[in-house]
Amino acid sequence: MAIHEQSLPYIRAISPYQPGKPITQLAREMGLAVEQIVKLASNENPLGMSPKARAAVHEAIGGLARYPDDFALKQALAERTGLGMEQLVLGNGSNDVLDLVARVFLAPGRSAIFAQYAFAVYPLATLAAGGEPIAVAARDHGHDLDAMRAAIRPDTRLIWIANPNNPTGTFVPYPQLRAFLQSLPGDVIVVLDEAYNEYLPPAERVDTTAWLATMPNLVITRTFSKIYGLAGLRVGYALTSAEIADLLNRVRQPFNCNNLALAAAAAALDDHPFVATSYALNRAGMEQIVAGLKRLGCTHIPSHGNFVTFRVADAPQVNQNLLKQGVIVRPIAAYGMPEWLRVTIGTESECARFLAALEGSL
Numbered sequence: 001m002a003i004h005e006q007s008l009p010y011i012r013a014i015s016p017y018q019p020g021k022p023i024t025q026l027a028r029e030m031g032l033a034v035e036q037i038v039k040l041a042s043n044e045n046p047l048g049m050s051p052k053a054r055a056a057v058h059e060a061i062g063g064l065a066r067y068p069d070d071f072a073l074k075q076a077l078a079e080r081t082g083l084g085m086e087q088l089v090l091g092n093g094s095n096d097v098l099d100l101v102a103r104v105f106l107a108p109g110r111s112a113i114f115a116q117y118a119f120a121v122y123p124l125a126t127l128a129a130g131g132e133p134i135a136v137a138a139r140d141h142g143h144d145l146d147a148m149r150a151a152i153r154p155d156t157r158l159i160w161i162a163n164p165n166n167p168t169g170t171f172v173p174y175p176q177l178r179a180f181l182q183s184l185p186g187d188v189i190v191v192l193d194e195a196y197n198e199y200l201p202p203a204e205r206v207d208t209t210a211w212l213a214t215m216p217n218l219v220i221t222r223t224f225s226k227i228y229g230l231a232g233l234r235v236g237y238a239l240t241s242a243e244i245a246d247l248l249n250r251v252r253q254p255f256n257c258n259n260l261a262l263a264a265a266a267a268a269l270d271d272h273p274f275v276a277t278s279y280a281l282n283r284a285g286m287e288q289i290v291a292g293l294k295r296l297g298c299t300h301i302p303s304h305g306n307f308v309t310f311r312v313a314d315a316p317q318v319n320q321n322l323l324k325q326g327v328i329v330r331p332i333a334a335y336g337m338p339e340w341l342r343v344t345i346g347t348e349s350e351c352a353r354f355l356a357a358l359e360g361s362l
């Protein structure tokens with residue numbers, strides 16, 4: 001019998017995640033110099049990493065013969081959030097934490113709910129654990145919370161929500177989200193993925209960690225990959241009840257965050273000037289790109305993240321035209337949005353490069 005058929009059928013059903021095209025790959029394909037290429041495809045921080053994190057990585061290199069010690073980062077996160085360290089689970093990126101939640105609560109015969117156009121990792125993690133994905137039709141490209149509640153079945157164990165959502169940038173205001181969570185059966189686990197939380201304007205932000213006091217079924221995930229600029233080091237975390245954290249820790253690899261990542265994340269968490277500069281740059285770049293898209297007649301979905309999704313007549317062709325000019329954006333046909341492209345907010349000059357290239361690509 002073929003090896004393929006020895007695998008679990010629900011693993012065979014998975015379509016692999018499609019990452020943004022790496023800069024070096026485009027350089028090879030188009031014969032371009034790496035320096036000519038602008039990558040706005042993976043919602044990375046255009047300013048790079050926090051200088052404090054960089055210094056911390058240099059310092060941590062001397063300790064690489066030792067297994068990682070995650071105490072300092074967990075303590076810093078506990079202090080920052082006001083939660084106990086027993087309510088924290090670190091991940092090799094928040095993606096790792098999402099997988100842990102799926103492994104703990106899903107299996108064949110159990111289902112998980114997420115919105116149409118929600119983050120691609122939700123169906124992946126659900127399927128990899130043998131769970132059945134239930135995609136609920138979106139409303140205005142965002143979460144239709146009433147429909148998601150109505151989709152709950154007796155075998156539903158998990159609901160995935162990204163707020164703001166990627167790739168649409170949509171955002172559910174917190175009062176609405178809170179009412180939704182309070183209306184759910186207490187035995188359904190909710191993952192609230194806040195990868196873009198730090199990009200929300202202070203007036204829109206709410207400290208969701210306070211909800212954990214009354215919602216033991218809630219798992220909030222956050223990451224160092226976005227505003228903290230550490231996507232390549234892979235650090236994220238879950239904030240949840242001590243009960244769920246204990247379960248996640250049972251399946252977590254003991255040393256899933258490496259020494260350099262732990263040191264960098266702890267330093268980045270304290271680098272307030274870097275976070276503030278990154279936030280301000282994103283606001284300005286968002287205005288610049290949205291104004292440009294309007295000028296070029298492209299419809300966009302108002303975004304609360306560090307990226308914006310816009311519609312063009314022929315997305316594969318426009319994408320190809322952009323690539324030829326050394327600009328990498330993200331086609332999102334795999335999300336069921338074949339007419340749309342997603343662009344990450346870059347520096348002022350990167351945004352200008354993108355808009356100029358787009359103008360010649362439509």
Ligand SMILES: *Cc1c(COP(=O)(O)O)cnc(C)c1O
Pocket residue numbers: 043092093094095096119162165166193195222223224225226231234235236
């Ligand atoms: C980028 C992103 C993440 C973060 O992934 P990491 O594994 O932490 O790099 C999580 N959720 C969403 C919705 C994202 O867009």
